[in-house]
Amino acid sequence: MKLHCCPARTALTTINKNGFPSAQALPNTKPSGEEFMSKLLRRRWTLLSPDTNIHQITVSSKQGQKGGGLFSNFSFLKNNQPHLGDMMLYENQGLSFYIVRDDLLHPFVNGNKARKLDGLLPLIEDHGVTDVVTCGGCQSAHAAAVAVSCAERGLKSHLLLRGEQPQILTGYNLISTIYGNITYVPRTFYAHREEMLQTHASMVAGHTGSVVYCSDIIDSSLGSQTFECSKFVQRDAPRGTENHSRKVAIVNEGAKDAVALLGMFRLVDYLSQDHLLGKKRAFNFVVDSGTGTTAVGLGLAAMYLGLPWKITAVMLADTMDTYRQQERRLIAEFKRQFRFLLDSHKLNGANDGIVHWVDRCHPRKFGNVLEGEIEACQQVAQETGIPLDPVYTLAAWEMATRITCAHEDDSNVVILHTGGTLGMFGLAQRYKSYFGMLNTAIKS
Structure with a gap:
């Protein structure tokens, strides 16, 4: 992944679906949704x-x-070149759903992680950061994404992983170890994440260095009026040498900060082009949710642009109350950080909820894998060539299949496929008996 300064796509200014007038109609107001996006x-x-x-x-x-x-009881067939942008072709397409292949963005970085880091890493670099500290589980896709992405641009990553080091390194744990600096943290210490991150970041910074949070970086960027392609330091200046103090940035577990929503706004802007999904057709986006940040980003961007998109997020790591609390926090943080650009009317009702949170189709204790789920992943891979993992992305596929077959409304179902393939290796290590049965599983 290379850093790239991308000018915003020029969009038409019209009356959107929800009746909000464009900037041409209201020249003296704050920017319209499309102007803000630009x-x-x-x-x-x-x-x-x-x-x-x-x-x-x-x-x-x-x-x-x-x-x-x-x-x-189902079979799946993939079409690599569906007819998009032609509204007439949506009507008689039978039972089907669409899948956004963000799992193909990077070989080691999950699609949702790549989107979260899309807008964050340039800000970190512009701020003169030399080191990044973050945390996650032993098989954390987030930690691996940070390690790989930092290494690709000359930053040092320090990853605090919960629990004990496995006897054999595999999956995301192996990638994190190759690309980053790993410290395994006892679960009792890990329970106090903020204190843990601050303590380790201070240790990395040393007596002459400094520590900064992502929220501080974006506040500084906006406050100095250098939001667009900001330049805090000379980008070619050497990092981490003996003659230069370390500047350490703390990235929260799962990158669950409002700055991570920037990448989702960019994705929604891309998908809403007329030759792709467009702005008028109703879609129901299904996404598997760990922290819920990706779902909130999709919902917030769709609401601001007035898109008739519903976001269905399958809860996989916490309770309904916790996800809704996270949603409110991200929305409030985003409004505060970008208030100088926002037309608050575009987000009326956001506090009432922009994401439809649902339980997975087959509720179970998080982290457990069922034999039937491994076979389901095998079936989808054999019939479509699309890899799923039984903990996260399979849950989104199953929900999309259920909604599609139920004919609940006229919306077209879309899966945002985030990846998770490397997680299969860690799961195979943990559930040896289940994965050992693949040789006698379903045959095509």
Whole structure:
């Protein structure tokens, strides 16, 4: 991933679906949704472009099929070149849903992690940061993403991983170890994340260095009126040498800060182009949710642009109350940090909820893997070539299949496929007996 300063796409100014007038109609007001998006996106990014592939999955029923997989009564067929942008072709397409292939953005960085870091890393670099400290579980996709992305641009990453070091390194844990500096933290210490991160960051900074949080970086950027392609330091200045003090940035677990929403705004702006999903057609986006940041970013961007998109987030790591609290926090933080650009009317009702939080189709204790789920991942891979993991992305696929077959409304279902493939290696290490049964699992 190379840093890239991408000018915002020029969009038409019209009356949007919800009846909000464009800037042409209200010349003396704050920027319209599209004007705000233009200013928001006129900056440096980590990803060279926001482009992503969109495929179509046709769902067919099959009767009398035996097997323990979750989809034993279904078969799936992938279309790599669906007709997008043509509203007439949406009507008679049978049972199908779309899948945004963000899992293809990077070989080691999950799609949702790449989007979260898309706007964050350039800000960190512009702020003269030399080191990044973050935390996660032993098989944290977030920690691996930070390690890889920092190494690609000459930053040092320090990863605090919960628990004990595995006997054999594999999956995200292996990638984190190769690209970053790993410290395994006892669970009792990890429970106090803020104190843990601050203590370790201070240790990395030393007596002559300094520590900064992501929220401080973006506040400083906005306060110095250098929001667009900001330049805090000379970008070619040497980092981390003996003659230069260390500047350490703390990135919260899962990058669950408002600055992480920038990448989702960029993605929504891209997907809403007329030749792709457009601005008028109703879509129901299904996304698996760990921290819930990706779902909130999708919902907030869609609301601001007046898009008739529903966001269905499958809760996989916490309770409904916790996810809603996280949603309110991110919205409030985003409004505060970008208030100088926002037309507050565009976000009326945001505090009432912009994400439809749902339980996974087969509720279970988080972290456990069921035999049928592994077989379901195998089936999808064999029939479509799309890799899923049984903890996260399979939950989104299953929910999309259920909504599509239920004909609940006229919305087209879209999965934001975030990746998770490397997580399969860690799961195979943990659930040896289940994965050992793949040789006798379903046959195509």
